[in-house]
Amino acid sequence: MESLDDAAIEKVAEFFGAFAVPMRLKILNALRHGERKVGELTELFGCSQANVSKHLSVLAQKGLIGKSQRGTSVYYSIVDPRIYQLCDLVCLQVGERYAQQAQMKDMFLNVARAAKSPARKAAVRRG
């Protein structure tokens, strides 16, 4: 990353920014096992449909998710499952940071275990 100029650094920062909002992380989580329509996500999170839609736009605009209209519904899905490598790497480091708080530690370390298990790869199926 050292050799990047200012424009590239900004792109990288924007990419990180896509993951820096809890609601967007929840959306990415929800898309782990396949596509979801907007209404499903809205109901799942119990927030406004407009909010979900806006975050989906952001994620789509950054190239993290793709959309597919079928009927009156729009289905969103992960473009590249490698983003979960990122998430799990972060979970690992955040988990260690909060190692004092037993409950949190366990949560994060469960994530770390799941990331190492080969069963995870099979879980990336499409709806």
Added chain:
Amino acid sequence: MESLDDAAIEKVAEFFGAFAVPMRLKILNALRHGERKVGELTELFGCSQANVSKHLSVLAQKGLIGKSQRGTSVYYSIVDPRIYQLCDLVCLQVGERYAQQAQMKDMFLNVARAAKSPARKAAVRRG
């Protein structure tokens, strides 16, 4: 990451947020090969000392960097070099995203090559 509750999700989001600001990425870049004092960073970036100091505070508060006062100067350094794994993983993915723009693509892919090279590990020395 799936099993995380709202509080943990927020921690993860905050962690990503640390990397979501260009100036902070530049600072982390500058700390790759060892510690730096505030004045060095200020001069390096040509911005206000207050700004650098504030970003350093953010990074330190999130546990990404540590400080060591010696004389009237304060030296900051990376706590855990694994954060560069994150950065390089992101560079790789961002680079592919901008594969159309030849110049940018080259930059990012150089990063990817460097990340795979064993020579990189030796580069993590301390000033």
Added chain:
DNA sequence: CTACTATATCGCTAAACAGTTATACAATCA
């Protein structure tokens, strides 16, 4: 003590953005 240097913090402004409600748009069905 004073003077000097280096860093941290304060006060501020402007911009970005997450969230809301209300409305517009698009696709299907009667």
Added chain:
DNA sequence: TGATTGTATAACTGTTTAGCGATATAGTAG
């Protein structure tokens, strides 16, 4: 056509924050 359903956008509010200059604080030297 009109009605209905599902999604996107508009308009707005409040909060956050990156940036700056000015000031306060901490350490050193004389």
